[in-house]
Structure formats: C-alpha cells, structure tokens
Amino acid sequence: MTPPQPLFVLPYAYAVRPGDEDWLNALDAFVGRIKADGRLRKAAGRHGLDAIVVDR
Incomplete structure (x- = not known):
C-alpha cells in the first residue's frame, strides 16, 4: 500500500569510480x-x- 503522502524522500544512486566515464x-x-x-x-x-x- 502506498501512503497518501511521502513519509521520507530517499534518493537512490549507484557508485562509479571517479574518472570512469565509460x-x-x-x-x-x-x-x-x-x-x-x-x-x-x-x-x-x-x-x-x-x-x-x-x-523521468
């Protein structure tokens, strides 16, 4: 069940070694x-x- 409004916004990401553009x-x-x-x-x-x- 989805709450009627967000309780806490948590950004998700993945880590990439600095400089590893490829x-x-x-x-x-x-x-x-x-x-x-x-x-x-x-x-x-x-x-x-x-x-x-x-x-998006």
Missing part, C-alpha cells in the same frame, strides 16, 4: 533503456517498489 555512460544508458521500455517499472512492481520508481 562505465558511468554504460550504466546511464542501461537505466535509460529500461526506463523507456518499461522493464524498470515491471521489475519494481514484482518487488513492491513501484512507489520509488522515477519515470
């Missing part, structure tokens, strides 16, 4: 693709995490 770009591209094709939202739904998915 890996950062690969991760950003992957996240962009799974957001665009719906895989991220579908996976979040399977695990009860719909409320934390940001679609």
